Amino acid sequence: MKRQGLVVFDIDGVLRDVGQSYRRAIADTVEQFTDNQYRPTLSDMDELKSEGVWNNDWEASQELVYRYWVSQGRERESVGLDYQALVAFFQSRYQGTDTENFNGYITTEPLLVTVEYLQGLTDEGILWGFFSGATRAEAKYALEYRLGLSNLALVAMEDAPGKPDPTGLFQVIEKLDPDPALPVFYVGDTVADMKTVEGARAEQPERLWVAIGILPPHVQETSERSQSYSERLQSAGAQKVFKHVENLTVAEIQALIEG
Template sequence: MTLARAIAIFDIDGVIRDVSGSYRRAIADTVAYFTQGKHRPSPADIDNLKSEGIWNNDWEATQELTYRYFETQGVSRDNLKLDYQALVDFFQSRYRGSNLDDWNGYICQEKLLISAEYLDSLTQNGIAWGFFSGAPRDEANYVLKKRLGLENPMLIAMEDAPGKPDPTGLFMTVENIENKHNLPQDLPVIYAGDTVADIYTVGKAKSLFPQRIWLSIGILPPHILAESETQVVYTEKLTEAGADLILRNLETLTPWQIQRLL
């Protein structure tokens, strides 16, 4: 990539694929199961938790929602015997499904939010790209390789780095992209994500390496777009977290738009 102008890195959930009926449904299912059917968190409940900026891991978010329900019932989390691994296993049985070799769960129903042609357009306009996600590697690659048809996507996943908003994974992705394309180490970096934790990640990167340009793009996930009031609240939270730009869909972040931002 001899004419590289910038590096663009993307979160996956809510940006590349719609997880409102998969990950988020699995969260609700799992909380309902571990509260014996007494509480099923709404999409707003999950959004409110995510807006705290530290619950990027959906298994941990599920556990936290379960704890908080019992606390409203006067039960201390210290007195709960909540088996985290059992919670993860139940979650995965919903998300991946019952067949470990040929997944048949909610993941199979996810809608793609971008096309491979969009990524090609970035490459053709001097924008190197990759992915930094808190999803497990095999689940991230399910959408990148099997659904989008990417052969060898540059990906830093759950197993590779601490969870967001720790920026370590973002730095690793940047370095891998630079090495792959033999790029200079001073190109502007754009990170697009749909949660407060994603925006915080860029803020931490800025504070650690202020000599480089870091831009955070907030993407409104599909489940937010159905109600205008919800959009306003969600947009405000991303803005307060420090987003430089907020968009309804990643594909509206065109090469022209990127050049304009820079």
């Protein structure tokens, strides 16, 4: 079958709902390291991530802690934040107390995609893979343990620089099919994801790059938040924004390829 293109998915907020897992772990961590003085809301986290450089949730947690203490009149240098202690605390909430058999917030995440959807892409000659800022173990938990996928074309935190650096996206493409004639869709839920496509386009302008935005479930509680978040993704380069990843149908993909 003739190959039509490549679709690379982010995982968090796209394939699994992390509003009460990663985001909850951020809130717990910031609260812990601000001496229970400040617990960021989901809107606070979205505002930070809209800056496009806080894709790593450990670093996002650290930044929110710093910004709180600065707002209280302290200098960053005087905070004395132990980054490794912060990461360990975060992981104790997200992965849980058993790093071999997760028992933390990760175990409660609703899935946002079905194997049938992915198989439907395959049936139409559309190859797919994953580029995520999650650790490899956390990504594989969703993809292998929860969805039952195998032979993954996956690039995770340990494998490449963080987004919006497009290196990881290029690595997934190499695993799938490096043919520059094949268009590439990157499907994500953050400004950093959209900027990753911009970076890839700048480095490889000969290929068709398409940035697809997905509204994570937590922003869909009101039409106002959905609209605002959608506009933010579009401003960052999203060519289309969907409420659900499976709205990116084969027909939508073909229409975007044809222009």
